[in-house]
Amino acid sequence: MTMEFRELMPPPSREARQWAMACHFAAFLGLVFPFGNLLGPLIVWQLKKDQDPFIDQQGKEALNFQITVAVAGLVCLLLMLVVIGFLLIGLLGLGALVLTIIAGIKANEGAAYRYPFTWRLLK
Template structure:
């Protein structure tokens, strides 16, 4: 049990990792905020803890994937199916971002499904 407690990130690291995920909600305030929020938090805090670095990269990779999916969906609006895809991608991103933030706050590494990972 002591090994489990030692491996767990500090409260501060867990909190910053959670902020990396939740910073994506800046996209609700201004364009590309979903990319800028996680990028800024990750850049500021990535060297403070390896857990924050991993979760910041994961959050940013997911938001890059979401942005690309939204762009494709927007182009498909010409064929009407894009409107449905916009709703599905948006709802999925919302749910997965909340789950990731909760897991990060628990100190657990979270990997988003269906994510392109250009940042290693």
């Protein structure tokens, strides 16, 4: 989110911050069932995106990041044929875990978080 856009918006409400955090933390559904890391943020974002622009922006950011992680995970699976993928998938999982936690905390503080190295398909 650009600085100009944030300056025009009032600070997000407590409820908006919590739903934005839920968009990020919904990715942990991937620990429970396959593709939960994509479905969790998608469902929360779709249900709450019209409630507040902050939720909409953070939901898109969370979903874009999880799409990027899924694509990178597929690349790691292919690279397991040449062994390096085993190391890379571990690093990818650790990085996704840390960045998701940071994003959720920042969203709960009302800060618009942007994940690094993210392919932003949803604008």
